[in-house]
Structure formats: structure tokens, C-alpha cells
Amino acid sequence: MRGRSTERERIGRLLADGRLGNSGALLVHGEAGIGKSALLDWAAGQAGGARVLRVEGIESEMELAYGGLHQLFLPVLDLVDSLPPAQADALRAVFGLTSDEVRDSFTVGLAVLTMLSEAAADGPLLCLVDDAQWVDRPSVDMLTFAARRLRAEGVVMLFAVRDGAPGATVKGLPGLLVEGLDRTAAAELLTGLPPYVADRVMEEAGGNPLALIELSAALTPAQRAGRLGPLALPETAAGLRGRIQDGFLEQVGRLPEATRLVLLVAAADDTGSLGTVLGAARELGAGVEDLEPAERAGLVLLSGELVRFRHPLVRYAAYRSAPLARRIAAHRALAGALGGAGQPHRRAWHLAAAATGPDEGVAEELERVAEWAGNRQAMASASAAYERAAQLTADRDLRARRLVQAARKAADAGQDQRCGALADQVPLPLADQEVAANFARARAAVELGHRSPAAAARILLDSADLTGAAHPEATASLLVDAVHAAYSGGDAALMAEVASRAPELPVLAVPALLFGDDVPGASDVPGVSGMPGVSGALAALRPLVAATEVAATGVMERLLTGIHCLLTGDHPTARRVALGAVAHCREQGISGWLPTTLDLLVRTELALGHHEEAVARGTEALRLAEYYDLAHRASHLRAALALPAALRGEEEQVRALTEEALGYARPRGVGRAAADALWARGLLELGLGRAQTALDALSAARQEVGHPLLCLPLLPDLVEAAVRAGHPERAAQAAGVLDAWATALDRPALGALAARCRALTAPDGTAEQHFTAALALHSDGDSNSNSEGHGDGGGAGNAFDRARTALLYGEWLRRLRRQIDAREQLRAALDGFEALGARPWAERARSELGAAGGETVLTTRQDGPISLLSPQEREVVRLAATGASNREIAAQLFLSPRTVGHHLYRAFPKLGVGSRTELAALLAA
Numbered sequence: 001m002r003g004r005s006t007e008r009e010r011i012g013r014l015l016a017d018g019r020l021g022n023s024g025a026l027l028v029h030g031e032a033g034i035g036k037s038a039l040l041d042w043a044a045g046q047a048g049g050a051r052v053l054r055v056e057g058i059e060s061e062m063e064l065a066y067g068g069l070h071q072l073f074l075p076v077l078d079l080v081d082s083l084p085p086a087q088a089d090a091l092r093a094v095f096g097l098t099s100d101e102v103r104d105s106f107t108v109g110l111a112v113l114t115m116l117s118e119a120a121a122d123g124p125l126l127c128l129v130d131d132a133q134w135v136d137r138p139s140v141d142m143l144t145f146a147a148r149r150l151r152a153e154g155v156v157m158l159f160a161v162r163d164g165a166p167g168a169t170v171k172g173l174p175g176l177l178v179e180g181l182d183r184t185a186a187a188e189l190l191t192g193l194p195p196y197v198a199d200r201v202m203e204e205a206g207g208n209p210l211a212l213i214e215l216s217a218a219l220t221p222a223q224r225a226g227r228l229g230p231l232a233l234p235e236t237a238a239g240l241r242g243r244i245q246d247g248f249l250e251q252v253g254r255l256p257e258a259t260r261l262v263l264l265v266a267a268a269d270d271t272g273s274l275g276t277v278l279g280a281a282r283e284l285g286a287g288v289e290d291l292e293p294a295e296r297a298g299l300v301l302l303s304g305e306l307v308r309f310r311h312p313l314v315r316y317a318a319y320r321s322a323p324l325a326r327r328i329a330a331h332r333a334l335a336g337a338l339g340g341a342g343q344p345h346r347r348a349w350h351l352a353a354a355a356t357g358p359d360e361g362v363a364e365e366l367e368r369v370a371e372w373a374g375n376r377q378a379m380a381s382a383s384a385a386y387e388r389a390a391q392l393t394a395d396r397d398l399r400a401r402r403l404v405q406a407a408r409k410a411a412d413a414g415q416d417q418r419c420g421a422l423a424d425q426v427p428l429p430l431a432d433q434e435v436a437a438n439f440a441r442a443r444a445a446v447e448l449g450h451r452s453p454a455a456a457a458r459i460l461l462d463s464a465d466l467t468g469a470a471h472p473e474a475t476a477s478l479l480v481d482a483v484h485a486a487y488s489g490g491d492a493a494l495m496a497e498v499a500s501r502a503p504e505l506p507v508l509a510v511p512a513l514l515f516g517d518d519v520p521g522a523s524d525v526p527g528v529s530g531m532p533g534v535s536g537a538l539a540a541l542r543p544l545v546a547a548t549e550v551a552a553t554g555v556m557e558r559l560l561t562g563i564h565c566l567l568t569g570d571h572p573t574a575r576r577v578a579l580g581a582v583a584h585c586r587e588q589g590i591s592g593w594l595p596t597t598l599d600l601l602v603r604t605e606l607a608l609g610h611h612e613e614a615v616a617r618g619t620e621a622l623r624l625a626e627y628y629d630l631a632h633r634a635s636h637l638r639a640a641l642a643l644p645a646a647l648r649g650e651e652e653q654v655r656a657l658t659e660e661a662l663g664y665a666r667p668r669g670v671g672r673a674a675a676d677a678l679w680a681r682g683l684l685e686l687g688l689g690r691a692q693t694a695l696d697a698l699s700a701a702r703q704e705v706g707h708p709l710l711c712l713p714l715l716p717d718l719v720e721a722a723v724r725a726g727h728p729e730r731a732a733q734a735a736g737v738l739d740a741w742a743t744a745l746d747r748p749a750l751g752a753l754a755a756r757c758r759a760l761t762a763p764d765g766t767a768e769q770h771f772t773a774a775l776a777l778h779s780d781g782d783s784n785s786n787s788e789g790h791g792d793g794g795g796a797g798n799a800f801d802r803a804r805t806a807l808l809y810g811e812w813l814r815r816l817r818r819q820i821d822a823r824e825q826l827r828a829a830l831d832g833f834e835a836l837g838a839r840p841w842a843e844r845a846r847s848e849l850g851a852a853g854g855e856t857v858l859t860t861r862q863d864g865p866i867s868l869l870s871p872q873e874r875e876v877v878r879l880a881a882t883g884a885s886n887r888e889i890a891a892q893l894f895l896s897p898r899t900v901g902h903h904l905y906r907a908f909p910k911l912g913v914g915s916r917t918e919l920a921a922l923l924a925a
Helices: 005-019 036-045 067-082 085-094 105-119 137-147 183-188 195-205 209-217 240-253 257-268 274-283 288-296 312-320 324-339 344-354 360-374 379-391 396-412 416-424 433-450 453-470 472-488 492-499 506-514 532-547 555-567 571-588 591-607 611-627 631-647 651-668 671-687 691-705 708-724 728-745 748-761 764-783 799-815 819-836 839-851 864-868 871-880 886-893 897-911 916-924
Strands: 024-030 051-056 125-130 155-162 175-177 300-303 306-309
Touching (some): 005 024, 005 125, 005 155, 024 036, 036 051, 036 125, 036 155, 051 067, 067 105, 067 125, 067 137, 085 105, 105 125, 105 155, 105 897, 125 137, 183 195, 195 209, 209 240, 240 257, 240 312, 257 288, 257 312, 274 324, 324 344, 344 379, 396 416, 396 433, 416 433, 433 472, 433 631, 453 492, 472 506, 506 532, 532 728, 555 591, 555 708, 571 591, 591 611, 591 631, 611 871, 631 671, 671 691, 671 839, 708 748, 708 799, 748 799, 799 819, 799 839, 871 886, 871 897, 871 916, 886 897, 897 916
Parallel strands (some): 024 155, 051 125, 125 155
16 A cells, blocks of 8 residues: 555544444545555555445446445345344345335435445444446435445445546535556565566556556566566657556466466356356356466466456456457357246346347347346436347337337436436337337436427427327327426416317316416506416316326326426425425436426425425425436526525525536526526515615526416515515516416415505505505414414415514505504514524514514524434424334435434423423423
8 A cells, every 4th residue: 555645544434433323424536557546445444343344346247237236245144034024025135035016216325325324323334336337227326325324323435436537426425536656666566676667567557556467467578577568658658548558468378278268257257156157168168276376376366166366457458459359259148047046037148148140039038138127227227228129120110119228228227318318219100009009208307308399299289289189198298398498497488388289177177267368467467357268277286286186196196286286386285295296206216307396395384484495395306406417406496596595595505506506507498496496586685775686686596487477486586576676667567467367366375465466556545554464364374373373364374474464564654654564564574584594684673673662682492402413313303293103214315214313302401301292392382
């Protein structure tokens, strides 16, 4: 470990923390041969009494779903029985120990997290993942999922990955870049060479330790003596990786032919099983005795029943140095050896590697592998199997179907760029309309995920038109997906166009009526008589809400029903539907849709004024969106999370969230996310007293979506900003739109806001009646609250809106010198804002109250000990108070049970409680 003091110190700190019961993870990365594996070996040697689990990536094993995970956990596989039943079943399924399906990859992730925690139950645990770029994608995803959630288990995870290699993507972990050795450290590795020769080797190696060792080892005796010819070390060096590989090829080439043959079989194998390798080698005329020269040369390590290459590049050299015919023979021999070993998935991949042209039998086997992987949520592996099956398929239509399946699975795995590349390979036109519909969905997934929601909706709409009445179910599904994409873009006209194709479908009837020709657009100030479609939409919505109680309802139907309720102002029902959609995703294992359903729930919580719940749900959803690479959904969530941050006056947080959201949304036409981000900026500026800036942001937000129904929630802020900035005409126009829709929708919450805006734009002689009407409607929402404290009737009990109305009313009263009346309203406003943590609004209310002669000391912000908890501790405590066990909390928050226990251990003294019963009583109070 010469020249690696900095790296050893960093890893040593992690190991020391692990011995103290803390967890940590580190991504060790650098070029090939730079010493990453050596650092992992050093860490293993420093582990002391810690248990060590290790997996080494193998290039030929990259597409074998969960092979790396199985290799890592093989020494502790008995711990699977100690996992919660659902997690244990998931691991058994992905390891191929049962034929069960795995519907939810998060269950697998939680199982990995719990397994690591259980493996560390008796002491610290060190997990080493070497050459992670060659570990199969599902295994890497699950291990990094766990690594990011480890806290207090005493687990240390080290990942080593080669920079620039295909698949070299390990996200979300702190990194340690391993660079070349300096000249002094390099010279220490080249003892025994003449100075001139050592200088030449150092020049060629460029500080790469493996290159230093291997190039010097490859020197002939004459070269070691100083007679260096141009072919051994040319003046103009080839690429470093090529030079390292040449060193390995040199060593492999010196071995006997039979030894090279056994090494070829071992390199092609992905099990590491000595029995499997020797079984296949015997078919080619080689045996165990032929491994001896390679073992003596230090190229392979043999232990028990395993064969291991000293370095991945040795494996690569052994495989690539063999002629094509021998590589094909090796794969065929391995397929034969695995055929009777109960490993059909590995067998299929070896047969595919041996195929030199179309082979329908192998393609069918690969298709079964794809189905097996898809049933275990290994979407990337399923996609790879479908793609290889397509390559071996001669029939044009069958090849198209398999490529479409590969593209859709790639989209499910978050590989949108690869999804698009696969879709580009599909031979057109497609004769089968069902395949054509799936093709459209694959293309739309790429558009919606990273490009344009409008383009995604158009792709789906065009496909629905082509599919037609001959396939009504496929057509309906395409149209429903298209409406959702159009909504995401904030394009009401496109929503109406899509919905008009099948207005008889209940889920499409609502947008068809709400956004049809008889409903006015953004520039109109309609009367109630101008909106006949609204009453029809509300009537059509009722059976949709009832249908969400039926288990057969799909996630998209639930999503759109919740969106329709949110748009029409029925926020409590929207919340109930959103909760059902989230539960549906969790129960059915539709984890890819979970961020989207949580996004809907976040918006209903915001509409109801449940800001802490909204932040908790939004943070979880954003974490999931980032995990799945759902950049589109992440932009929506960042914009939504900016709204409660704006209310609290967290200027830096609002700027950061909205800049990232707008940076993604505006170039791609994601109008909903852009509008919400600008709304958050406007709300922040309004609270800070910068009315003109607020008006500019809110006006821009309104323009992003255009249609009044899509921007209805921000209109009260726009009215107030316009009044304060001295633009009464703009305030009156927005107030008129809000008033008309509030009358048509007949929701108390909306009615209260409309009455407040009428008060702001009305003459002083009539303003008071509008203010009192607004407060009465707010109170009506409070009196209609359900048992959860969530108002019925559209959520009129929103505490922030009620405090806003009281503030504006109090300001108006003070302006008329009605100081006693003003103080009553301003005190109510101050109390409300302080309770919500709305600091800038509380400062405004306090200033106004002081000017009216009222007492302004802090009296109502009583967070008590709860304010001492971290956000993670708050979430754990909230769930613990409901009676959930540590394992149940761990499953919901994607933590290990031990981390949950650690958070409770820290939180109980802060809260002054000693049991969960006391905790529930404290939170209830």
C-alpha cells in the first residue's frame, strides 16, 4: 500500500466508526489497475473481528439478475429465515430458490437492508463490492439503496468501480478518487531493475500500480538487463489500458495450451464454481491438473470449491486472447454443464453467447429468462434478455415484439436513453396493434420522462387513433395515459382534445366537460351560466370516486380521479383517493408509480393546509424519484416542496428548489411544474413584502398553464400581490375569474378565498361584508372537520388561508382607525402564523398589531420538545406513535430496523418520554 496514506486514512475512519456501531459507505473509483482492489484487500485485513462479505463483479455476469447479491450473501444465507416474511420471500425469489414473483423492488431493497443489519447483529460488518461496474444492475441498485439508508448498524460498505467502464454508475455515495502513485512510491515497486529500465517502466505506467507490476513482470531477462527493444516499450506509448492488457496477454500466452483452455472456460463462467468450470473443461479435453501452471503463475486463486482470477483484467486477457471458435465452444460446454444443475437462466445466456446467427430455440429460452427477471423486478436484466432474444429472432414481427418489450422494461428500469435506442431499432410499420400500442407507450415514456409531456401525449393520442375501435381496451388505456401527460404539461386544450376521443369513458368525461368548448378560457370572466360543463363534470366525478374503493381500479384511474377532485376543489376527497392510490402502489408492488401517487398526496395535503405532512410525503417522494432517475417527477416534487418553504420564509431553500425545477421544466414544456415553482417564488416574495416582484412571478406562473382551472389555487395570491403593487385592474380581473369558478364549483374553501379577494377589490363600503363572509366560510370548514381534523367541504379549514384573511381584514380595519376591531383580527392572524412557523407572515401581523396598539410578544409558537427532533426522527416518532413496530417503520421509511431503534433511542430523552404509549399521548396533546 505504498503511497496510499490518504486513502487508508479515509477508509480507516470508516472502519473505526463501524466498530463504534455507526454505518458508512464509500465509492472507491479510478482507472483500471490503479489500486482499488488493493485498498479493498487492505480494508479486509484491517477489519479485525468484523465479519467480511465480498462480491467481485464479473463481466459475463452483468446481465444475470441478482447474481452479485447472491454471491455476497452466500455465507449468511441462513439469515434469510430471520427476515420479515415478505422480505424473506422476496430474497428467496430473486435468488431463484422459489418460483414466486417479486412485484416490488423496494421489498427486495428492504430485505437487503435488513439482511445487512442482521449480519451485523453480533458485531461490525464490512461489505466489499469489487469491480461494481461488472456487477449486475439489480444487485448494484439494491446494495446502493441499502448503503444510502444505513445509519446505526455498524455496517461499512466499500464499492470499487472502474471509471469510464460501461455500467460504471453507482449513485448517491461519497467518493474517493484513487490516482496514480508519485515517482517515489512507484520506484519502491520496481526494486531489482536497473535505473534506466525502471525509468522506462514508470514512464509507461504513468503511476498505475498494476501497470508498474505487470509491465515489469512481463519483461524478458534480456529486457531486465537493459536491452529494451521498440516493440516491448515503444517510444510512443499506446493507451494505458492497452499496455496493461498487453502485460496480461503476455503472461497468459506463456501458459500451456490446455491451461489456457481451462482459463478460458473459467473466464466465460459467471459462477466461480470450480466444479462447473472443470465439468465444462472436461468436455473440451482439459482437466484440473491443467490449472496448476496458472496457479503457480499467480493468475488464479483456488480455494475450496471456488476459482478466482487475481484481477479482472486477467480474466479479460484469458477470454479475449482465445479465438472466436474456442470462445463459442467454451460457452456451449458451460451451457451443457449448467443444463443439469438447475440453472436454466445461466444456461440460456451461455447458449446466446454461443449463437452465431438467428436461433429461435435460444431466443425462446431468453424470453423466459426475461419474464423470470421481470417478475422479480429486475427490469434492466429483463430488458437485456428481451434485447438479446430479439437479436436472435429471424421473424420480423416477432423481433419487433421482443424489441418493444425490451424498450418498455428499460423504461421501467429508469433507462430512458436506452429505451429510446431500443425503440429506434423496432422495424416499422407494426402489424400487431397491441405491439404498436406498447411501442407508443415506450416512446411516450422517454418523452414524458426527459423531454416533452405534450409530445408524449401526442404519441399516445396518435397511437389511440390508429388502434381504433377494434381494440377498445388498448385505445382507452392510451387515451388515459395521454390525458395524464397533457395534465403534467399544463395543457388544458390538449387534455380536452384527448378526452373528446372517448367522452363516454368516466375517467375522460370529467376533463372533456371541464375543458370543453363550453367552458371559458383564461381570458374570460364568465358567469355561472357560461359553465354548463362544470355541473356535468361534478356529476361524472362521483362514480369515479366510488370506483376507487374497488380493488380492480388501476393506478392511472386512481391518479386521474384524485387529480379531478383536486382541480374541482374537493380536497378532502382528493386526499382520500390519493391515500388509496399510494396504498395501492405499495400493496401491488407498483413502486415505479409510487413517486407520482405521493406527488398527488403532497398536493392534497398542501391544499388542506397540512404542511408538515406535505413536506414528509414530498421528501419521501423526491427520494424515490431520484432513486428511479425520474427527473420529470422530481421537478414536480421540488416545485411542490418549495411552497411550504416559501410559507416559512426559507428564501435560500425556495431559490434552490425552484431553480432546479424550472431548469428542467421550462425547456421541456412541463407547465405544471413550472407554474408551481413560480407560484412558490411569488408566495415567498409576497410574504417578504416585495409585492411587485411577487406579482411578476405569479403572473408568469399563470401564463405557464393558461387555463383558469389549472391556476385557480394561485389566483388569491395574485390578487393580493396586484392590490399591494398598485394594479387594481389586474386584481379585479383575477378576482372575477376566481369568483365565477368558486360559484360554479360551490366549495367553501374556494368560496372563502373568492370572498377575500372580493373584499380586496371592492369599495370600502362593501369590503367588510366580504371579509366577514370569508371568515364565516373558513369557520364553516372548521365545524365540518372530520375525525382526523381534516375539513370537509373542500378543505375550508386551511389554517394558513384563515390567518391570511384575518391579516388582510385587520389591516383594512386599522386603516379605517378601528383599532380595537383590528387588534382582534391581527392577534388571530399572528397566532395562526406563529403556529404554522410562517415567519414572514407572522412578522407582518406582529408589525400591524403593534401599530394598532396590541401586545406583540411571542405567545403561541409552542413546538415544545418536538422542535428538538431532526426531520428523520420526527418521521420515526410519528409512525411509532401510531403503534407501528420498528420493522414496520423501517419498511415505510426505507431504513433498517436498527436505525429506527437508534432514532427512537435518541428521540425519547428529547421528548421526555419512556414508552410508545407516552409518546402517543404527547403527540396527541
